Amino acid sequence: MEKLYFKDKIAIICGGSKGMGEETSKLIVKMGGSVLIIARDMEVLKTVAEELNQLKVIESQFVEFFSCDTTDMVKLKPLIKDFINNHRVPDYLLNLVGYAYPQYIEKLTLDDFKRNMDVNYYGQLVPILTLLPYFMKEKRGFIANTSSMMGYFGMMSYATYCPSKFAIVGLTEALRHELKPFNIGFSILYPPDTDTPGMAKENETKPEECKILSETVKLLSAEEVAKVFIKGIRKKKYNILPGEAKMVWLLYRYLPRLVRWFMDGDYKKARKRLGK
Numbered sequence: 071m072e073k074l075y076f077k078d079k080i081a082i083i084c085g086g087s088k089g090m091g092e093e094t095s096k097l098i099v100k101m102g103g104s105v106l107i108i109a110r111d112m113e114v115l116k117t118v119a120e121e122l123n124q125l126k127v128i129e130s131q132f133v134e135f136f137s138c139d140t141t142d143m144v145k146l147k148p149l150i151k152d153f154i155n156n157h158r159v160p161d162y163l164l165n166l167v168g169y170a171y172p173q174y175i176e177k178l179t180l181d182d183f184k185r186n187m188d189v190n191y192y193g194q195l196v197p198i199l200t201l202l203p204y205f206m207k208e209k210r211g212f213i214a215n216t217s218s219m220m221g222y223f224g225m226m227s228y229a230t231y232c233p234s235k236f237a238i239v240g241l242t243e244a245l246r247h248e249l250k251p252f253n254i255g256f257s258i259l260y261p262p263d264t265d266t267p268g269m270a271k272e273n274e275t276k277p278e279e280c281k282i283l284s285e286t287v288k289l290l291s292a293e294e295v296a297k298v299f300i301k302g303i304r305k306k307k308y309n310i311l312p313g314e315a316k317m318v319w320l321l322y323r324y325l326p327r328l329v330r331w332f333m334d335g336d337y338k339k340a341r342k343r344l345g346k
């Protein structure tokens with residue numbers, strides 16, 4: 071990795087206080103960049119900011135944070151405006167806000183669907199809508215959104231999650247095209263299962279069948295994903311596919327029926343194992 075790739079660059083990282091967002095923030099600071107971290111929990115933000123401050127390598131670097139739910143446009147807008155007035159229009163917006171609530175369909179309510187869409191889709195859309203006017207005015211900027219392997223194929227128990235991650239792909243597709251003349255770049259990150267606080271929470275409700283099926287794909291560390299993410303952003307790669315997400319992507323793209331056949335067989339076996 072080029073040592074000071076992010077020198078004199080500013081990145082806003084939504085969801086940068088934990089998991090993949092935290093590791094991505096660390097890498098950017100280590101590579102000379104300044105960051106603004108946005109998440110809800112103030113205590114966690116303070117702790118991470120302290121750690122990030124220790125990682126700075128250049129005098130001019132800064133680490134800022136504020137607490138905001140990124141689905142709340144009314145609150146986010148003035149915060150971003152102040153930030154830009156104090157510094158300048160940032161170079162990157164990285165969206166990592168999102169959560170999974172794996173559950174059997176018969177246990178899911180309409181509210182579960184709405185909440186997951188609200189956080190995972192609108193929670194990434196609102197920061198985009200907030201920053202786009204600035205990026206468009208300056209004819210520059212780079213936006214990376216976080217989907218999932220569940221953003222290109224589906225699996226049991228992810229009924230509320232999958233649509234929200236497909237939505238991220240659809241949104242990014244439309245914006246990538248429309249904003250090309252404005253010199254604004256886009257990436258989509260599609261992580262496989264990754265060891266994060268979010269994943270630990272997800273495992274509390276995860277049906278056994280889902281756990282068994284998920285074992286097919288190797289669990290990555292948040293740091294491993296962050297490294298691939300940063301590398302992808304540096305290369306301005308549109309689709310960023312860490313670990314085995316890449317192989318499954320290729321398989322599902324070219325041999326979709328094989329993948330579905332495999333998944334269906336595995337699901338059947340898992341159910342049998344569980345006496346269902």
Ligand SMILES: NC(=O)C1=CN([C@@H]2O[C@H](COP(=O)(O)OP(=O)(O)OC[C@H]3O[C@@H](n4cnc5c(N)ncnc54)[C@H](OP(=O)(O)O)[C@@H]3O)[C@@H](O)[C@H]2O)C=CC1
Nearest residue numbers: 085087088089090109110111139140167168263264266268
């Ligand atoms: N871990 C995994 O296996 C996978 C995760 N993903 C996706 O990657 C992204 C990051 O995942 P992961 O690192 O596991 O997540 P974590 O739950 O570990 O971290 C999520 C981060 O987002 C913040 N956040 C969550 N909701 C909001 C909100 N409404 N407003 C502002 N900030 C918020 C959290 O802080 P706070 O709670 O304080 O607000 C935290 O900083 C998510 O979009 C997730 O769906 C995709 C594939 C696999």
Ligand SMILES: CCCCCCCCCCCCCCCC(=O)[C@@H](N)CO
Nearest residue numbers: 170218219220262263284286287329332
């Ligand atoms: C021959 C073809 C083989 C294909 C095998 C496919 C096996 C399925 C693996 C399931 C991976 C689930 C990733 C979800 C990650 C995610 O988004 C959640 N952790 C939410 O945070």
